[in-house]
Amino acid sequence: MRRIRVASRRSQLAMTQTNWVIDALRARRPDWTFEVVPITTKGDEILNVTLSKVGGKGLFVSEIEAVLTSNQADLAVHSLKDVPYELADGLVLAGIPQREDPRDALVSRDGQTLSDLPKGAIVGTSSLRRMALLKNLRPDLQVEPLRGNIDSRLRRAEQGEFAAIILAAAGLARMGWQNRVSEFLQPDDFIPAIGQGVLGVECRESDAELVEELKAWTDVPTALCAQAERTLLTTLQGSCQVPIAGYAQLDQDGTITLTGFVAAPDGSKSLREQASGRDAVAVGKTVAEALLARGADEYLRSAQGE
Numbered sequence: 001m002r003r004i005r006v007a008s009r010r011s012q013l014a015m016t017q018t019n020w021v022i023d024a025l026r027a028r029r030p031d032w033t034f035e036v037v038p039i040t041t042k043g044d045e046i047l048n049v050t051l052s053k054v055g056g057k058g059l060f061v062s063e064i065e066a067v068l069t070s071n072q073a074d075l076a077v078h079s080l081k082d083v084p085y086e087l088a089d090g091l092v093l094a095g096i097p098q099r100e101d102p103r104d105a106l107v108s109r110d111g112q113t114l115s116d117l118p119k120g121a122i123v124g125t126s127s128l129r130r131m132a133l134l135k136n137l138r139p140d141l142q143v144e145p146l147r148g149n150i151d152s153r154l155r156r157a158e159q160g161e162f163a164a165i166i167l168a169a170a171g172l173a174r175m176g177w178q179n180r181v182s183e184f185l186q187p188d189d190f191i192p193a194i195g196q197g198v199l200g201v202e203c204r205e206s207d208a209e210l211v212e213e214l215k216a217w218t219d220v221p222t223a224l225c226a227q228a229e230r231t232l233l234t235t236l237q238g239s240c241q242v243p244i245a246g247y248a249q250l251d252q253d254g255t256i257t258l259t260g261f262v263a264a265p266d267g268s269k270s271l272r273e274q275a276s277g278r279d280a281v282a283v284g285k286t287v288a289e290a291l292l293a294r295g296a297d298e299y300l301r302s303a304q305g306e
């Protein structure tokens with residue numbers, strides 16, 4: 001018998017993901033009880049401000065981490081793509097369940113695909129990665145900033161000011177809103193964010209019982225792909241500030257194939273590299289070093305994130 005306190009942001013997606021994890025853990029451990037501890041983060045209060053100006057994407061995560069570190073909660077569920085490569089001291093991402101759809105999804109006003117959108121159409125996104133990829137595929141489109149939780153982004157899309165918006169398919173799938181998708185963008189062209197569609201369940205390293213349960217629950221193929229993608233991020237350093245994409249897949253015989261993408265902050269120039277191998281960390285490093293050898297470090301400076 002144990003009571004697990006689960007810290008969660010209050011957004012609909014965060015609560016849905018938290019409750020999904022609780023249900024999965026409860027099925028494994030009927031002897032445990034779970035309690036959600038809702039947290040209002042500064043990041044949620046200032047969603048309309050440019051996040052990079054006040055500390056970037058790590059903002060939501062670091063406030064939740066403080067709740068774990070100070071023992072006000074035992075566990076937290078994050079979208080892995082929002083988790084910076086360095087965790088707070090004493091915490092671990094012990095649980096990684098099976099990946100949800102990693103693709104980006106186009107939600108367009110009139111149901112068009114990306115290639116059907118009229119010349120000069122307005123697309124809403126504040127992700128530098130999505131902007132850079134759009135610039136590659138459809139340089140004529142006009143990009144306008146669009147921030148906020150997925151529910152508020154969808155609401156703004158309905159008001160008609162954008163011809164289309166781009167969201168992670170995973171978030172829509174978890175909310176049961178896939179019917180809003182006009183096109184699932186192919187991950188070979190429109191490379192997903194590092195960790196997109198993956199959940200990371202964090203707890204204190206010292207909580208051996210919980211660490212062990214989360215590790216046993218982890219989906220090994222997902223964890224390997226996440227490790228390759230996050231090694232790319234770590235090796236590129238400081239790089240949540242520029243357009244970066246990374247997507248790993250594991251095939252039947254255990255080979256991991258990782259595609260990495262880095263662009264200039266304005267999306268005007270971009271680089272793409274791919275490598276395969278059986279060692280997730282080695283594959284991540286190989287792709288990062290290939291990008292750096294081609295001059296990626298020139299891009300790894302300016303501001304903003306996913």
Ligand SMILES: NCc1[nH]cc(CCC(=O)O)c1CC(=O)O
Nearest residue numbers: 079167168170171196197198306
């Ligand atoms: N950047 C915010 C964010 N963080 C995680 C998701 C969706 C779920 C996921 O990728 O796991 C989203 C929304 C989006 O990008 O559309």
